[in-house]
Amino acid sequence: MITFASFVPHSPILIPEVGKENLAKLKETIEAYKDLEHALYSSKPDLVIVISPHTNKGAEFFTINQQPKLKLNFKNFGDLVTKLEFDNDIGLGYQIKESCEDYFPIMLTSNKELDYGTGVPLLYLMEHLPNTKIISIGYADLPYQDHIKFGELIRKQINLADKRVAIIASGDLSHKLHKDSPAGYSDRAQEFDQTIIKLLNNNQIDDIINIDKKLVSEAGECGLRSLLILLGAIKEMNYQPEKLSYQAPFGIGYLVENFEIK
Numbered sequence: 001m002i003t004f005a006s007f008v009p010h011s012p013i014l015i016p017e018v019g020k021e022n023l024a025k026l027k028e029t030i031e032a033y034k035d036l037e038h039a040l041y042s043s044k045p046d047l048v049i050v051i052s053p054h055t056n057k058g059a060e061f062f063t064i065n066q067q068p069k070l071k072l073n074f075k076n077f078g079d080l081v082t083k084l085e086f087d088n089d090i091g092l093g094y095q096i097k098e099s100c101e102d103y104f105p106i107m108l109t110s111n112k113e114l115d116y117g118t119g120v121p122l123l124y125l126m127e128h129l130p131n132t133k134i135i136s137i138g139y140a141d142l143p144y145q146d147h148i149k150f151g152e153l154i155r156k157q158i159n160l161a162d163k164r165v166a167i168i169a170s171g172d173l174s175h176k177l178h179k180d181s182p183a184g185y186s187d188r189a190q191e192f193d194q195t196i197i198k199l200l201n202n203n204q205i206d207d208i209i210n211i212d213k214k215l216v217s218e219a220g221e222c223g224l225r226s227l228l229i230l231l232g233a234i235k236e237m238n239y240q241p242e243k244l245s246y247q248a249p250f251g252i253g254y255l256v257e258n259f260e261i262k
């Protein structure tokens with residue numbers, strides 16, 4: 001059963017060795033991550049599933065990594081210090097893939113190294129769970145409804161496996177919030193972030209699925225599809241959404257949202 005669900009950002013600036021003095025600008029996000037870490041630990045997971053936008057960006061198929069050992073480092077960001085390794089639950093990953101094949105394209109992959117969209121949440125959330133297995137999932141450039149369906153199928157397999165499972169959806173909101181945002185500025189960026197936050201906290205999942213596609217493309221986000229898989233997994237459950245933090249000091253929206261499972 002699903003015992004924990006959250007939506008978290010993955011700014012490389014959150015990596016202490018990378019962010020350095022800029023870490024202070026993400027104080028609220030880091031505090032929220034610490035709260036989540038406690039909640040995750042208390043949920044006693046057998047397994048943690050992480051959904052990331054950056055495992056196979058732009059692919060027209062979902063992915064599940066089947067490499068038995070998954071290495072985490074941030075050397076692409078100049079951090080040669082941070083190194084972690086996790087065991088992969090390849091059995092359940094395979095079951096999930098098999099159950100999805102009739103509905104949409106999905107591929108097994110074999111990447112030894114985790115992408116930073118998976119790595120940043122694991123760095124913050126697994127401190128006291130170093131031996132807990134993980135599954136690394138990548139979303140696809142496919143319709144939103146496929147992401148919801150994927151989440152539903154993941155939950156079904158979790159329940160069949162009779163394990164306590166945490167699901168973490170990794171993603172940032174708009175990348176175009178400030179005039180000096182690296183991705184450029186959009187005057188609809190703020191509208192996108194505030195709309196997502198409001199709909200999440202009012203539990204209006206159907207309105208998120210049907211969100212104006214023009215608004216989404218204007219916003220330049222990477223988190224919506226991760227979030228949709230998570231919502232697909234928990235939408236039939238009894239849960240309480242709670243915004244733990246929202247910050248955008250570098251022109252990118254970082255939301256930490258917990259979905260407390262009742």
Ligand SMILES: [Zn+2]
Pocket residue numbers: 010053054117171172222223
């Ligand atoms: Zn991203």
